[in-house]
Amino acid sequence: MSVSQPTELRQTNSEAPRPALPVDILRFNTCGSVDDGKSTLIGRLLYDSKSLMEDQIEALERSADITGGGQINLANLTDGLRAEREQGITIDVAYRYFATPRRKFIIADTPGHVQYTRNMVTGASTANLSIVLVDARLGVIEQSRRHTAIASLLRIPHLVVAVNKMDLVGWSEQRFLEIRAQFEEFLPRLDIKDVKFIPLSALNGDNVVDPSPHTPWYSGPTLLGHLETVHIASDWNLQGFRLPVQWVNRPNNPKNPELHDFRGFSGQIAGGIVRTGQKVIALPAGIVTTVKQIWTYDGPVQEAFCPQSVTVVLEHDVDVSRGSMLIGPDHLPGASNELHAEVCWMHPRGLQAGRKYFLKHTTHTVQAVVTELVHKLNVSTLETEAAPAELNVNDIGEIKLRTSKPIVFDGYGINRLTGSFILIEQGTNATVAAGMLMPPREVVKSEHGDYVI
Amino acid sequence: MQSYHLDHLQHLETEAIHIMREVAGEFERPALLFSGGKDSICLLRLAEKAFRPADIPMPFLNVDTGHHFPELNEFRDRRAKELGGKLIVRKVEDAIAQGIAVPAPGEVSRNRLQIPTLLAAIEEFRFDCCIGGARRDEEKARAKERFFSFRDSFGQWDPKNQRPEIWNLYNGRLNPGENMRVFPLSNWTEMDVWEYIQREKLEVPSIYFSHTRKAVRRGGQWLPVSDIVPPKPNEDVRELVVRVRTIGDIISTGLVESPATTTADIIAEIAAARVTERGSRADDKSSEAAMEDRKKAGYF
Known part of the structure; x- marks a missing residue:
C-alpha cells in the first residue's frame, strides 16, 4: 500500500478554532x-x-x-x-x-x-x-x-x-x-x-x-x-460535602520519594463543595481531619464540587477505605443500620419481610434484612395499603430494613446520590429493587470523642 | 470566581472516571480492551485520570485479528509502553492454529473469529471484567446495552434479561465463570470523542488523518488495497486522498475521501457529515441485527 504521509503520529492542533460546544x-x-x-x-x-x-x-x-x-x-x-x-x-x-x-x-x-x-x-x-x-x-x-x-x-x-x-x-x-x-x-x-x-x-x-x-x-x-x-x-446538590470513597490511591512508588507515601482517596463528589485546608469528617471512623490536597490528573485544585471526580489527600493517616465517606462539617448526614425507604420492586420473585439481600449504597455493599413492609402504593389511586404480605414486580412500597453495618446517608429528597440504594438478590446477583431513603431521624454527632484535630 | 458548572465533556468525563473506579473497586481481575483506535485512546486517558498518580491497576488486552492496519498496532504498542502498562495481545491466527477459533470454509473475515479468541483470553487470564470503548450512539443494539453488561459463563449477552441500572449504582456481582463488560463511554457520541481528543491533546494513529492511499471499490465503498484480498483485474483501483473514520479490519474499513489534517478539521467534517460512523463499516451492514447477533455470541 502507498501511504504518502509519514507514519509518525501527530499532535492535535490546539490552535485551530473549534466549534462552540453545547453548554450542558x-x-x-x-x-x-x-x-x-x-x-x-x-x-x-x-x-x-x-x-x-x-x-x-x-x-x-x-x-x-x-x-x-x-x-x-x-x-x-x-x-x-x-x-x-x-x-x-x-x-x-x-x-x-x-x-x-x-x-x-x-x-x-x-x-x-x-x-x-x-x-x-x-x-x-x-x-x-x-x-x-x-x-x-x-x-x-x-x-x-x-x-x-x-x-x-x-x-x-x-x-x-x-x-x-x-x-x-x-x-x-x-x-x-x-x-x-x-x-x-x-x-x-x-x-x-x-x-x-x-x-x-x-x-x-x-x-x-x-x-x-x-x-x-x-x-x-x-x-x-x-x-x-x-x-x-x-x-445538583451543592450543600453538604459528600465523597463516597471508591478506591484508595497508593502508588507505592519507591523510586519517586514524593509518591512513596502518597495516599489519596478517590471518588466522585456526591454532594457539596470541598476546599483545600477545610475540615472533613471521615465516616464511619468518625475522625476529623483536614484536606491537605485535592489531587487531579490536571494538577491540584483549590476546590472541587459535585459531581466532579477527584482524589483527596488528608492531613492525617486515618482509617478510610472503599465504602467510607468523607463529609463536610455542615449539613450532616445520618448514620444508621435501621433504614426506612420507598422501594420499587423489580423482580418476579416478590419481596416478603424477613428476606436477606445485599444492599449497595454509594460505594458500600452490606447485607440487609427487610424487617417490615410498611405499605404498598396503589399508583392508580395514589392510596396506600398498610402492611401488605408481599411486594411484587413493579410494586412501589415503603419498607424498613436493618443492615449488617451502619450506612451514612441523606434523605433521597435532599440528595439523590447519597439517598439511594439497590437491593441485590443473594445467589443470582439480580438487581431486585431501587430504594429511596427517608430523611435520617438523627444526624451524626459532630462532637464525636475520637477527634484528631 | 468559580461557577460550579460542568460542560458536557466534563460531565461525560466524570461519569466515565466514576465507572472506571467502580471497576477497580468491585472486580478482582479486570482488563482494559485497548486497540489503538480513537475510543480506546480516550479510555486510556480516562484511566490515567481515574488512577494516577498510581499505576493503572489493570492490563491492556487486544485481540489481534491479523488484519489490523500496521499503523494501529504500532501505535497500540507504543502507547501502552508510554503509560507503563502491561499489554496482552492474543492473535486470531494462534486461536485458529489451536483450534479455538474455526473458520468456515472460505471465510476470509476475522470478525467472527475474534469472539472465541477473546473468550479464550478471558479464560486464560481469568479476567472477571473487561472495559471496552463501545458507545451507544454507534448502533441500535448497543443503544440498549447497560454500562455494566453482564455476560454468562458462555460470554453471552441476553438483551431481554439485563440488570436494571439505577442512578450510578452498578451491580458488579458475579458468580464464578461469569464476566462483566463495562463501557464507560456509553453516553459519548463520535463528536464527543473527537472533542475530547482535541481538549486533551491526545495523539491518534496517522490513518485518522488525510493521506494518499490505493483504494479499491467494493460494495459501494472504497476499501484499502491490501495483500489479504488483492484487487481483481476488473476492479476499480485508484489512488485517493482519504482518511478512516472508524477503524476495523483492513479488509472491511471504508475510506472516506477527506482533506482533514488536524483534529479541528475532523470535528468540522463530522459536524457536517451526512452518514453515521458505522456507515463505513461493512461488518455492520450485513444484516439489521448484525451487531445484536455478534454481541449475543460474546462480542465486545
Whole structure:
C-alpha cells in the first residue's frame, strides 16, 4: 500500500478554532403506554432537528419496504432489537443522543408496558426531565398516573406532559384543557415542582421542533424549545460535602520519594463543595481531619464540587477505605443500620419481610434484612395499603430494613446520590429493587470523642 | 470566581472516571480492551485520570485479528509502553492454529473469529471484567446495552434479561465463570470523542488523518488495497486522498475521501457529515441485527 504521509503520529492542533460546544447536558426520558407514540416522538425529534444521518434514513426506508408497506416508521430508529421490530414493541431502555447549538441531549426511551416499569425506573433515575405521553383520544389512563407517580417518586425535577395525537381530536383546545385538568387533579398529591403541558402530533411533527399552525390557542414553546431552555443548573446538590470513597490511591512508588507515601482517596463528589485546608469528617471512623490536597490528573485544585471526580489527600493517616465517606462539617448526614425507604420492586420473585439481600449504597455493599413492609402504593389511586404480605414486580412500597453495618446517608429528597440504594438478590446477583431513603431521624454527632484535630 | 458548572465533556468525563473506579473497586481481575483506535485512546486517558498518580491497576488486552492496519498496532504498542502498562495481545491466527477459533470454509473475515479468541483470553487470564470503548450512539443494539453488561459463563449477552441500572449504582456481582463488560463511554457520541481528543491533546494513529492511499471499490465503498484480498483485474483501483473514520479490519474499513489534517478539521467534517460512523463499516451492514447477533455470541 502507498501511504504518502509519514507514519509518525501527530499532535492535535490546539490552535485551530473549534466549534462552540453545547453548554450542558439535559438527560430526559420518555414514558407512556404501548401505543402512545414514544418512539415516534423521539424519531420525530431526531428527524426534525436534523440529527439523523443518510444511512439511518436509508435503513428506515429499507425496513419500511419489508415490514411497513412502504411507510417509514420512525419508531424503528429506536427499536433496535430483533424481537422489538418483529413484535413492534420496545423491550428495553434505548439511549439516543442529539445536540443542538444550545444543548446536548441524552434520551432514555423507556417502555410503557406495565411489566417493564423497572426499565422506566432505570431510564428515569438519572433524568433531569421526564416526558409523559398521553394519547389525546384516551386522556389520562392508569399508565399516565403510574409514570407520573414514578417520576415524582424519583424526584425528577421537571415534567412535560406531551398530549400527543392532537390531530386525531381535531386540534381541540377544549380536549387539551380537559386532559390538563385530569392531571391537575392528582398532581398536588405528588412531589413535582415544574410541569409543562404541550399539545402535539409526533407523527406529523406539530409542536415537536417546529410550531404548529393548528394550535393558534397555544402560546407556549415547542417541545424542543422547552428542552433547550428548561433551567437545570440547580439540579445538583451543592450543600453538604459528600465523597463516597471508591478506591484508595497508593502508588507505592519507591523510586519517586514524593509518591512513596502518597495516599489519596478517590471518588466522585456526591454532594457539596470541598476546599483545600477545610475540615472533613471521615465516616464511619468518625475522625476529623483536614484536606491537605485535592489531587487531579490536571494538577491540584483549590476546590472541587459535585459531581466532579477527584482524589483527596488528608492531613492525617486515618482509617478510610472503599465504602467510607468523607463529609463536610455542615449539613450532616445520618448514620444508621435501621433504614426506612420507598422501594420499587423489580423482580418476579416478590419481596416478603424477613428476606436477606445485599444492599449497595454509594460505594458500600452490606447485607440487609427487610424487617417490615410498611405499605404498598396503589399508583392508580395514589392510596396506600398498610402492611401488605408481599411486594411484587413493579410494586412501589415503603419498607424498613436493618443492615449488617451502619450506612451514612441523606434523605433521597435532599440528595439523590447519597439517598439511594439497590437491593441485590443473594445467589443470582439480580438487581431486585431501587430504594429511596427517608430523611435520617438523627444526624451524626459532630462532637464525636475520637477527634484528631 | 468559580461557577460550579460542568460542560458536557466534563460531565461525560466524570461519569466515565466514576465507572472506571467502580471497576477497580468491585472486580478482582479486570482488563482494559485497548486497540489503538480513537475510543480506546480516550479510555486510556480516562484511566490515567481515574488512577494516577498510581499505576493503572489493570492490563491492556487486544485481540489481534491479523488484519489490523500496521499503523494501529504500532501505535497500540507504543502507547501502552508510554503509560507503563502491561499489554496482552492474543492473535486470531494462534486461536485458529489451536483450534479455538474455526473458520468456515472460505471465510476470509476475522470478525467472527475474534469472539472465541477473546473468550479464550478471558479464560486464560481469568479476567472477571473487561472495559471496552463501545458507545451507544454507534448502533441500535448497543443503544440498549447497560454500562455494566453482564455476560454468562458462555460470554453471552441476553438483551431481554439485563440488570436494571439505577442512578450510578452498578451491580458488579458475579458468580464464578461469569464476566462483566463495562463501557464507560456509553453516553459519548463520535463528536464527543473527537472533542475530547482535541481538549486533551491526545495523539491518534496517522490513518485518522488525510493521506494518499490505493483504494479499491467494493460494495459501494472504497476499501484499502491490501495483500489479504488483492484487487481483481476488473476492479476499480485508484489512488485517493482519504482518511478512516472508524477503524476495523483492513479488509472491511471504508475510506472516506477527506482533506482533514488536524483534529479541528475532523470535528468540522463530522459536524457536517451526512452518514453515521458505522456507515463505513461493512461488518455492520450485513444484516439489521448484525451487531445484536455478534454481541449475543460474546462480542465486545
